[in-house]
Amino acid sequence: MTLVHSGPEPDVIEQIVQDLFSGLLGEMEALPYACPHDGSPLGVTASVSVTGGWSGHVVFSCGEEVGRHIAAGLLMSEPSDINDDDLSDAMGEVANVIGGNVKSVMPGPSKLSLPATVIGTANDRRPGAVETTRVELAWHDGPLVVSVWSAADNHSGEE
Amino acid sequence: MKILITDDSRVMRQIVVRTLRQAGYGDADVVEAGSGAEGVTMVSSEQPDIVLSDWNMPEMSGLDFLKNLRASGDNRPFGFVTSEGSPQMRELAEENGAAFLIAKPFTPEAFKAVLQPVIG
Numbered sequence: 001m002t003l004v005h006s007g008p009e010p011d012v013i014e015q016i017v018q019d020l021f022s023g024l025l026g027e028m029e030a031l032p033y034a035c036p037h038d039g040s041p042l043g044v045t046a047s048v049s050v051t052g053g054w055s056g057h058v059v060f061s062c063g064e065e066v067g068r069h070i071a072a073g074l075l076m077s078e079p080s081d082i083n084d085d086d087l088s089d090a091m092g093e094v095a096n097v098i099g100g101n102v103k104s105v106m107p108g109p110s111k112l113s114l115p116a117t118v119i120g121t122a123n124d125r126r127p128g129a130v131e132t133t134r135v136e137l138a139w140h141d142g143p144l145v146v147s148v149w150s151a152a153d154n155h156s157g158e159e
Numbered sequence: 160m161k162i163l164i165t166d167d168s169r170v171m172r173q174i175v176v177r178t179l180r181q182a183g184y185g186d187a188d189v190v191e192a193g194s195g196a197e198g199v200t201m202v203s204s205e206q207p208d209i210v211l212s213d214w215n216m217p218e219m220s221g222l223d224f225l226k227n228l229r230a231s232g233d234n235r236p237f238g239f240v241t242s243e244g245s246p247q248m249r250e251l252a253e254e255n256g257a258a259f260l261i262a263k264p265f266t267p268e269a270f271k272a273v274l275q276p277v278i279g
Contacts, residue, residue: 020264075170096263100262108245109247
């Protein structure tokens with residue numbers, strides 16, 4: 001069996017994020033822009049997994065303050081009013097929307113997991129999976145990183 | 160007009176409420192359920208004119224929620240609001256009796272386009 005690691009093109013991910021921010025956060029908010037991230041750990045990470053025709057993980061990370069701005073934008077409230085439950089829920093929904101769209105462009109049929117959110121610096125090593133796509137953006141002066149990981153069980157079916 | 164919104168995410172329920180308002184359904188009476196199972200109960204107790212449901216939820220998925228309603232002979236309009244908008248998911252939704260599927264991220268215009276033919 002040959003391991004075939006594949007993932008969506010970065011511009012597909014960037015477009016999903018732009019559509020998500022313009023559609024769900026409203027026209028008053030500026031859109032994220034491409035901006036290299038220095039690799040420092042980020043304070044909130046939400047992820048979903050896809051299992052089936054293509055298997056992998058879709059991970060969305062940002063700083064906690066930026067995460068509270070996102071949650072506030074989604075809930076139309078103030079960042080200072082966002083509690084950890086709101087932050088977790090909002091970040092999970094962002095990962096869910098990005099993951100659902102990634103699932104739609106990758107080979108199927110497949111299933112999407114429920115989102116999981118970690119508040120605090122997450123260890124994002126995923127044994128057996130390979131990061132195939134990474135998009136680094138910025139919003140509200142903080143980084144937003146979307147990474148797509150192809151799982152080890154994406155085989156070509158040939159010897 | 161009563162609309163039942165079913166989604167395990169409170170954030171997404173709130174976004175759907177806001178989008179309904181922006182789409183011109185601000186006068187509708189909106190009730191909310193946090194799971195498919197709760198949705199089944201609330202359809203019975205609230206008798207909504209239409210159900211909008213997420214697909215991917217714990218305990219009972221939106222698809223199982225829809226199947227449950229149809230199996231009990233309940234044919235009220237039901238639409239999905241979900242992050243998964245592939246042709247396969249749309250086909251599955253339609254096969255099981257959904258009136259439409261709105262993919263996230265969405266716009267008020269997308270809501271209006273699918274709701275108008277169903278509820279006016």
